[in-house]
Amino acid sequence: MSWNFQEIQETIRREAAQIADLKDLEAFRVKYLGRKGLVQDIYASLATLPHEQRPVVGKGANDLKNDVSSIVEERTKAIKARQARDPGEDIDVTTPGVTVPPGHRHILTQTVDDICGMFERLGFVVQEGPEIETEFNNFTALNIPVDHPSRDAFDTFYLELPDPDRPGRYQLLRSHTSPAQIRVMQKYQPPFGVIVPGRVYRPDAVDASHSFMFHQIEGLLVNEDVKFSDLKGLLTVFCRRFFGEKIKMRFRPHFFPFTEPSAEVDISCYICDGKGCSVCRRKGWLEIMGCGMVHPKVFVAAGYPAGKYTGLAFGLGVERIAMLKHGIQDIRLFFENDVRFLEQF
Amino acid sequence: MKISLNWLKDYVTVGVSAEKLAHKLTMAGFEVEKITTVDADTVFELEITPNRPDCLNMRGMAREVAAILNTRLKPVKMPGVKFPSRPCDIKILDKKGCPRYLGTFIRGAAVADAPEWIKRRLCSVGSRSINNVVDITNFCLMETGQPLHAFDYDKLCGGRIIVRRAQEGETITTIDGVERKLDPSILIIADEKRPVAIAGVIGGKDTEVTQETKNILLESAYFDPILIRQAGRRLGVSSESSYRFERGVDYDAVGAGADRAVRLVLDCAGGIVAGRCDIRAIGKRPKSAVIVLNIKKANNFLGISLAPSRYKKILRQLGFQAAGGKKDTLRLRPPAFRSDLKEEVDVVEEVARVIGYDNLPVSLPAVPAASIVSETRRGFRQAVRELLLAQGVNETITYAMVSEKSLVQARQGHLGGVRIQNPLASDQGVLRPSLLPSLLSVVAFNINRGQKNLKLFEAGKIYTASGEREALGVVLAGRQEDDWREGRKGAFDFYDIKGVVEQTLARTCGQEIRIAASPCSFLVPGQGVSVAVGGVVAGFLGKVDGGVLEAWDIKQKNVFFAQIDLEELRSFFGKERTYRPISEFPAIVRDVSLAVGKDVSFQQVCATAFRLGRGILHAVKFSGEYRGEKIPAGNRGIVFSLRYKSDERTLREEEVNEVHEKIVRALVSELGAIQR
Structure with missing residues (x-):
């Protein structure tokens, strides 16, 4: 052995x-x-x-x-x-760990922060303006004529707050973020690039795609020689970064009183890749923002010397972008605040 | 607007496929939203922007197509018959509302079916055929953009036409069979006795042209766009006519539109022109002003180098009169039907549009380092938001409008808010002066759907007569559900909401936070306090009163709410912090256990301790509270520790003891505490 x-x-x-x-x-x-x-x-x-x-x-x-x-x-x-x-030697290691789970940033806030962040990285500065505005800032200074339908009580909420500058007239809830452009221009001299997020209001009856309160983001770049090509280039960079490098884009002539030339920006529908589906209403394109070169009259209203500056401006609806990006079908979900909705993002 | 490709080809050479044309139109500012095939025809559904009423007809679109495709307009054969002017009984009482009215009296027409070619054209754009006379008015509207209306002349009382405002109480039954109430804001066409049409919007049933009609009064007019828009909205009617009038028809083309229709009526239905009367409040409008276009500047703005001759060609196709000006400039007179063209930049857009934005170059702008400083308001809000999220509180966004009733129910009625003159619904009549009603609605909404344990906040606006303010609202309801361990789950209580708010404000403001009992009608008595940060009272927190919860039908009792005015605290935010060296000297900790009366607060205990702490008392840490047999009735036991420390030296045992004893003695003598 x-x-x-x-x-x-x-x-x-x-x-x-x-x-x-x-x-x-x-x-x-x-x-x-x-x-x-x-x-x-x-x-x-x-x-x-x-x-x-x-x-x-x-x-x-x-x-x-x-x-x-x-x-x-x-x-x-x-x-x-x-x-x-550890006297209870036999703990059940599969029961959940314990912490305070962080809360969820509202998806609209996330979308606003993402978009503003992209423009901030390009050199834009975030500015905000008040929701309670004057007719001058919301319409007149933006070259919207006195008889324009958007000034009607059908399209704008008027408040029981007298307009300090115009006796007999009342303040309103801004119907777009553009009045903030006017405030920025009244306060600062070019050159500058600003990006303005905010809530806006229009008396639209609520349904799956309409809300009387929604969010917009507005951008404005003013300098001595801003060209139309700059508008195209800037928004192309943004759309590629935000929606993906593969998307196609087009700038379609449109009409806004405060820009000239004006355009709407379409991106190829990323649901169907441009082939046509229910989301893009068979067009193959999704309309995502309005833009244009600042109308000379807007500069004059803001108090800049005529002809000295050119500028580009753009605006987009935050809810629409968030709905497209995340497949949300009903705009009311944003404001109901069902925690089962909030906690998905 | 629908346009038929076959119809369009009557006026312009197309020469490209329907798909190609659709793309070209879209890229020139007329978005083709849908293409359908009707019989052997292709029909486009176009979105025409509100600045282009001149394109709400076939001839206008043909002109655009000619410019976009660089092809020719076909001459339209319109026999230039001049109709002699003969008096008709037409009177305009509102010249501002109706600056031009052209009436043509046609006697002895034979109303019958319209000719096939007219029916086919109308059918392609979705217009139903009625009879030859009505179809001709619709055909001419589609062709020229001038809305027309035909009356059965024999049904006009007194054979008169009066253009006036409606009187209070007047009614009219319109051709769609609906009886409509009128008022003085509405412009109408009346006969001697009654309204016979709502001007520019819709005709009356009684005077419409039928198979029996023999004599016709054909109306071609210019109505004030705003009046027409308001009437349409007020009555909830939109028609092909009102759509064009409210965008503005061509004042000078009122006659041409009428002549085209009269010619067609005479051809198709016979009859003779027995009267024709053109009433104008203003004569021929002045020619549009000349715009000088600087080619070099335009090329630079668009980033192209287009020859002046190309500019000229494009603009002429769009109807401009163009002549060379000084070097590098063009003198341009826009056509009368383009009231939207007023200055140089408008012309630049026309050229860019016809070339196609897609054919213009791309560059990246230099974004200048701006002198604009970013606002602390946003930074503060973001910091507050991040801290709440880190504490497990979900962010909500709620409507700014609430009902007056909900404010009263939340016992916030005295705050007022800002009333909306034209609310969409009565429960959205006020801009909220408080976040409480909004957040209670969110709590109720979730509880009704089975989510009972809620931690929510909103960083939103509140509104008062002096303006809007940024505020934070936090609500906790139900119980803490994140920790399942024994003894660590339980219903939310006052200290939960207090902790969340204190942490958030302490971190963002770096200031001392003091709370003070402050009875609020909407908070449970004894559990409602005001919150002061750095000496500034900025809000309140506490347990929501059961009566308030009842109004929202919230059955559970544990609902806690805080509201903080962030505007008040903004100046505390974003201060640079300076490093304080970490003390190398050890701390000495002494525990204290006391029984104190109900009216003695921990805040008082701290204040006493620090008053006597001689600069060596560093912190007071609360560690427990109890009630029970060992504590005298009406008292509570509190346990806390006093932490003594110096930044300069090691403290001696005796000096700490001396201070500590002094503090404890004072707590006993001043606050009536019993040492345990």
């Missing part, structure tokens, strides 16, 4: 590493140190061995006994110490 002590030591080390509790440890002890354990077997075999081998094997058995004993002693201590710390 010969004993390979090296192999035995390795086995012991391996088994010791797998001991999880006191029960395992006892089995381990019995296996090696018990009355019928390995160490006893080795001692028993000594009588059958040649004399010259006996001291070597005897020493090996002693070493084994010492090693196993010290392992048992050490692990007993460790396991007991662990049990003392």
Whole structure:
């Protein structure tokens, strides 16, 4: 009978590493140190061995006994110490971890922050204006004629707050963010680029795609030689970054009183890739913003010298963008604040 | 507006496919929203922008197509018959509302079916055929853009036409069979006795042209766009006529439109012109002013280098009179039907549009480093928002309008708000002076859908007569559900809302926050407090009164609300913070356990301690509160620790003991505390 002590030591080390509790440890002890354990077997075999081998094997058995004993002693201590710390040793590790889950930023806020952030990185500065505005800032200064339908009570909310500058007239809830342009221009001299997020109001009956309160973001860049090509370039960069590099774009002539030339920006529908679907109403294109070169009359109304500056301006509806981007079908969801909606974003 | 391709081809050479034309039109500012095929014809549905009433007809669109495709307009054969002027009995009482009215009296026409070619044209653009006379008026409207109306002359009482405002109480049954109430804001066409048409909007049933009609009065007029728009909106009627009148028809083309129709009536239905009367409040309008276009400037603005001859050609196709001016300039007179063209930049847009924006170059603007500083209002709001989110509070956005009733129910009626003159609905009549009604509605909405445990905020606006203010509203309802461990879940209480608000304000404002009992009618007595930050009272918080909750049908009792005026605190935000060296000297902590009377607050305990702390008392930390047998009735037990520290040296045991004992003695003697 010969004993390979090296192999035995390795086995012991391996088994010791797998001991999880006191029960395992006892089995381990019995296996090696018990009355019928390995160490006893080795001692028993000594009588059958040649004399010259006996001291070597005897020493090996002693070493084994010492090693196993010290392992048992050490692990007993460790396991007991662990049990003392955590008496309910059997915790269910699959029950949920505990923290205060962070709240959810409203998806409209996220969309506003994303868009403004992109323009800020391009050098624009965020400015905000008040929701309660004057007819001058909301219409007149923006080259919207006195008889324009948007001034009717059908299209603008008027308040029971007298207009300090125009006796007999009343202040209103801004129907777009553009009056903030006027405020910026009255306060600062070009050159500048500003981006204006904000809430706006129009007396539209509420349905899946209309709301009497919604959000817009408006951009304005004024300098001495801003060109139409700058408008195209700037908005192309924005749309690519925001909607993806693959989208196609087109600038379609349109009409706004405060820009000339004016355009609407369409992007290829990313639902159907421009083939035509229900989201783009079979057009293959999605209308996402209005833009144009600032009308010279707007500069005059803002008090800038005639002909000195040119500028570009654009505006977009935040709800529409968020609805397109996230597949939200009903604008009312934004304002109902069902937590099952809020917590999806 | 619908246009038929076959019809269009009567006036212009097209020479490209329908798809190509649709694309070209879209890219020139006439978005083709839909293409359909009707019999062997292609019909486009176009969006015409409000500045282009001249394109609300086939001839106008043909002119655009000629410019866009660079092809030719076909001459229209219109026999230039001059109709002699003979008196008709027409009187205009409102010359501002109707500056021009041309009536033609046709005697002895035979009303019958319209000829096939007219029927086909009308059918292609979705107009129903009635009879030859009515169809001709519709055909001419579509062709020339001039709305026309035909009356059965024999049904006009007294054979008269009077253009006037309606009187209060007058009614008319219109051709769609609806009886409509009129008022003086509405311009009407009347006969001797009664209204016979709502001017520019819709005709009357009694005087419409039928198979029995023999004699016709054909109206071609110019009505004031605003009056027509207002009448249409007031009555809820929109017609092909009103659509064009409210955008503005060509004053000078009123006659041409009438002549075209009269010619067709005589051809198709026979009869003779027995009277013709053109009443104008103003004569021929002055020619439009000359616009000087600087080619170099225009080319630079668009980033192109187009030759002056090309500019000239495009603009002439659009109806401009163009002549070369001084070097690099063109002298241009816009056509009469384009009242939207007033200055140089308008002309530049016309050229850009015809070339196509897609064919213009792209560049990136240099965005100048602006001298504009970003507003702290937004930064403060964002910082507040982030802190609330970090505490597990969800952001909401609610409508700014509430009902007066809800304000009263929330016991905020005294705050007023700002009334809206023309609210969309009576429950949206006021701009809110408080966020409480809005947030309670969100709580009720969610509870009704089974979500009972809510942590919500809104950083929104509130409104008063002096303007709008930025405010924070926070609401907690139900219980903390994020921690399932024993003893750590429970209904929200006062300390939850207080903690959320304190953390948010302390972090953003870096100021001491003090709360003081402040009874509010909408908060439970004893659990409503005011919040002051850095000495500025900025809002309140507490438990919402059950009576208020009842108005929202909220059954659960644990609803807590806070509102903070962020405008008041903005100046505290964004201050640079200076580093204070971390003290190397150890702190000495002493625990204190006291029984205090109900009227003694922890704030008072702190104030006393700091007063006597001799600069070495660093912090007071509250660690527990209890009531029970061991505490005298009417008292409560509080446990807290006092932390003594110096930034300059290690404190001696004896000096701490001395201060500490003094503090404890004062708490006993001054506040009546019992040491335990």
